[in-house]
Amino acid sequence: MFKVFYCVLARDLTLALRRRTDVLTTLFFFIIVVSLFPLGVGSEREQLRVLGPGVVWVAALLASMLALERLFAADYEDGTLEQLLLTGQPLALLVLGKVVAHWLLTGLPLVLIAPLVAMQYHLSGTAVWVMMAALAIGTPVLSLIGAIGAALTLGLRGGGILLSLLILPLYVPVLVYGAGAVSVSAIEIADTQPYFYLLSAFLMGSALLAPLAAAAALRISLE
């Protein structure tokens, strides 16, 4: 069972490495969006410090959104998705493999680059650590929930827009608690732990349920 999961994961990573532009566009989109705000809002220290967490999270949301469309589309077009459905393996497991690969390619780079872009917002050392941790727990949730939307809108004309309308509202809890954790870390007496507990709960829940839902949606989309 693990072998099948690993096989799909390795396959998607190999494919992405042969076509690196897709990975890089997501990353640069994130960097550019985050950098635009200080230019537009002005360089006042306190203001940026307040805005920072929210901006970074919204940018992460949009960047992960951008890459979602391609999660199943390429496999759909060349018929490999059809073959994945017929392999005799639990489809949810294959979907999970694809989602993990997707996160490693689009989510993890955001987590790693976050401290760098956060410098523009004068965030404190602790806040940066909290932000990285929150992104590390939160971005996989984005990929998992997004997979359901990507599967549902597969093969539809104008699927990209529909996907955003469908998925962005579902991202709200992650945004609220992810950005909340970073804001709260600036207050000395406040505790970020509840935020992390909640984010982790989102992660557990979506890791368990999202692959099943996405698998069911794929079967419908391919009919």
Added chain:
Amino acid sequence: MLDVADLACRRGERLLFSGLSFQLRENTLLHVRGRNGSGKTTLLRALCGLLRPEAGSIRWRGEGIGELAEDYNRELLYFGHLNGIKADLTGLENLRIASTLDQDPADEPAILDALAQIGLEGFEDLPTRMLSQGQKKRVALARLILSKAPLWILDEPFTALDVDAVDLLQRLIAAQVADGGAVILTTHQEVPLTSGAIQRLTLGEDGGSMNQYWPEQPPQAERPTKTPH
């Protein structure tokens, strides 16, 4: 092996066929014929379980394919209009992934051997996007050589293939039928069988509303000498 009873499929508003019943036994080739748009591909996709039929049942060794789900998929090899290979991966990688997911991982020599048999020696390590249409199709067809599935469902497998490849594919199909397997295929070409029976199913088309079928089952077909394969 496969029991189809009272099957009806709909594509949008149009009822493609209804009341379709047939049985498929071991050592049989089922040749589905019909004009363009008569529902051949839809029938094959329904038989794979990719498409939920409007009515009727499809049973594999006595059990509904819906309940069998993955267990049925493991017995099945489907070859559709799309090749189902990744253009950025090499032929070798494509086949290795396919065989791992089919749960009988073929080792590298077996895959190389299959690629050589299908006439792609020297092309194993090229991304398949560099290959011609026919060669891509050959990569996909190499799965047939590696497959141990008892049921093959092939949708127009002969298109884009040259004479040699057509000949090889015909031999593969004949060998599968001779080995106790079953093959369902759509093609506008005749497939000479060396052993086993050919069933023919013609999907009629009548303005898209009423559809007829007339399965004919020739007497346990001609059994010439078995050609070694």
